[in-house]
Amino acid sequence: MNAAPASAATAAVRKIRVVLADDHPVVRDGLAAILNRQPDMEVVAEAADGEEATELYERHQPDVMVLDLRMPKRDGVAVVAMVLAAHPHARLLVMTTYDGDEDIFRCLSQGAKGYLLKDSPRTEILSAIRAVSEDRPYASSSVASKALQRMAKPSLTQREIGVLQLLAEGRSNKDIARRLSITEGTAKTHVKAILTKLDAISRTEAVAVAHKRGLVRL
Amino acid sequence: MNAAPASAATAAVRKIRVVLADDHPVVRDGLAAILNRQPDMEVVAEAADGEEATELYERHQPDVMVLDLRMPKRDGVAVVAMVLAAHPHARLLVMTTYDGDEDIFRCLSQGAKGYLLKDSPRTEILSAIRAVSEDRPYASSSVASKALQRMAKPSLTQREIGVLQLLAEGRSNKDIARRLSITEGTAKTHVKAILTKLDAISRTEAVAVAHKRGLVRL
DNA sequence: AGGCTCCTCTCTCAAAAGGGGTAGACCCGA
């Protein structure tokens, strides 16, 4: 198999080969329609879930893979991790519906090259793909600013995220303690830490903040 | 302007004229690609927000309008209301990303003819449009069952929904009372009613349930 | 080894929330 094309700046001859991964048929068709309209791009495969995405990357070794953050079987974060483990120079562009999804940072820090909101205009989608194909990072403007805000704020520990998840389900401290096999006092300690870090007055407000930041799943 | 085509069963001659309304360019392109591939369908216009949707319905008087539930400027519920007010026989197919969005019931009860999840396969999208174009109702299977479940459950009053919204933002009873200009005791009464109706033990659980059912916005 | 974070557990105390019941004022439809 041919390895890396990598010759940037010389377009028009060699097309950017793209694999799409999204569980919505409509979105796949939309992206395919937009990309195939371009003279310098070509959709070589489409995946409907995370497993398929990994497989199709292996099979087609595209210049760029565009993948949805939330997919069945294997989510975007996992796909990024797996593909980059096998292909450290893979160029991955992550897409999400939700502005402020916390997972996007996980993808980027793992090595995804770009980030895109699903409601982006066509031109932005195209320039993102071109940028990533040339190994240049791309992030929609709203993310760059969020990244900065995020740096300033304290991050939650793994344990705290676990507690937060239960919190968001509406569990009481006692219930959280039982499920995590810790004392209620310890659960309270974690909850207090969460409140402080999220700058919330009550557990319910903490849950609201967590939803806004995409820290927890429904 | 010619009014109603309505002649079912005789396809292939007259195309189903469709207006799309969705704020995501990718989704519009995807739907357009799928529909225009069909011999019996034709996308005559695309709207990027609710206002435009209303305008384009007026201008084109399509056989079917496919519209997203969540759009800028005017959401799906409002568009359904406005269009049906002017055109009682309009055939509207509402689409949403979120399974279990409570607003879908508002649309259907207002007279939208069909409901569709955005992650539906192409075939389902097409049959939904064909059904609606013939004035037959269409709802994806998951909704039909939800509708039944919903009938059984008690619904919240307007006041309670207002309280629930504040609850979901993490406000305390005292805070809710202040914002709604009622006493804290009354706020508690409403909260208690909400807990009972949503079958939740704590306010936080109530918020979780509300999110799952799409009763509140982020 | 020392410093660091994280997780665990303990304690006290005040505030908030939740469960129970009751009840008047209002509007609307039967």
Next chain:
DNA sequence: TCGGGTCTACCCCTTTTGAGAGAGGAGCCT
């Protein structure tokens, strides 16, 4: 006009939550 639902308000009582402060052990990095 009567009943039903809604919104408002109050009562008492128990449980939960949140703030504050401390402290020991495990693991990691330098």
